[in-house]
Amino acid sequence: MPKPKPVVIIDQKILHHCLIRIAHEIIERNKGARNLAIIGIKTRGAYLAERIAEIINSIEKVEIPVGLMDITLYRDDVQDKLEQPIIQKTEIMFDVRGKIIILVDDVLFTGRTIRAALDQIIDFGRPKSIQLAVLVDRGHRELPIRADYIGKNIPTSKDQLVIVKLKEIDSEDSVSVVKGKKIRDFR
């Protein structure tokens, strides 16, 4: 059976515009960039976090701290996986206490990743608040979690995959949707 072809929903230009809009919304909501810090979740959320931080920095002429987080150890399915995912480093080099944390991920789906990320952040200290920014909200939540900043709502069915590609590791910027089981097959 031939592999289905992913349909591009967001191209490079729109992706960039989404991030600019999210950056502006963050500044608007928080009345500037004071006390802000950004934490990106593992591979692609981390790159998005850095991009959003750069945009905020250039608008507000500040240098907001950026952290990177691997949530593997906070997952709720460690014992259900046949193979353990490789653990990447968590690098939060600033004090989260009292900060407004913008948590960034590429796709919001069941909400379980975000649940794990919230637990992990709180283990680092008590932030003033945590807000969630995602590039894509694809629905199908299994937990009561919602995003504060959304690049694009993409209604999907459960047998579809949302594939986010970012220049930093995938050599292009795009978001596409395809029917399939494993994202790995389409990278």
Add this chain to the structure above:
Amino acid sequence: MKKRNIRNQKTKKLKSKHLLGLEGMEKQEIDLILDTAESFKEILMRPIRKVPTLRAVTVVNLFYEPSTRTRISFELAEKRLSADLVSFSANTSSVKKGETLKDTVKNIEAMKIDVVVIRHPSPGAPHFIARYLDSKVINAGDGAHEHPTQALLDIFTLREKYKKLKGLKVTIVGDILHSRVARSNIWGLTTMGAEVCVCGPTTLMPYEIERMGVKAYSKLDQALEGRDVVMVLRIQLERQKSGLLPSLREYTNTFGITKDRLKGLNKNFTIMHPGPLNRGIEITPEVADGPYSVILDQVTNGVAIRMAILYLLSGGEKEVE
């Protein structure tokens, strides 16, 4: 902005569901353990040094031999991962009443546990119980056979310092015959491409040690010439009653590591010791506490290595949707 080196998200696993020894373990598997341990080491530096990963896992630490470092290190690793744990020492248990090892572990397993960490004076004890248990078994030292977590933490410590292990020249000095640390390190280090040689009194050198891929020396100065790492073994006072050594003083004079004897070593050399130290017997305090000594780093890294092993062995048996 600083570019981060993020490895591609991949999943890999260890071949065996137990960690019984490093003999036959592949380089890829050792690399996986070391990489995982590196991430766990970062957790030990956090304000809250604990993650909820193994909440649902129960570990039993069975110690049939005394131990300070290994036991505390395992217990801390288990606690840092939020596992439940029970520890057991042979001299306060029904073992004193004559219960067999198999009965003991079968009974403990009947109380629903997931992982058994075992230290035992008989070589092969972990392998033996692994045959009868559904739980995962981790060898924390079996007689003079293997001590895989110790060797892994030694290898981790060396990789941390030298970045690569290939071609690293390592000399293991002391009682090779009774040393499980030496055996595990020989298997592990040679798999990783290091060049290992051993040195000690002929009475404490196993026959045909060369078949493990190492060179054996009976003269210390020869064994130290041009080497990067000296791994000093403990003279196991409890195993020396058999008259294999004329006297401890003679051992110290011939094989004791003193500052003078370090002259032939390469620049940026490292002194290691698995502990506990017999200060003034196999190593002088001056050397043990010197700037080139990584003895305490080994202990720190031990917790990270044991966390990595527990994590990697705790995956499921089959994929759950």
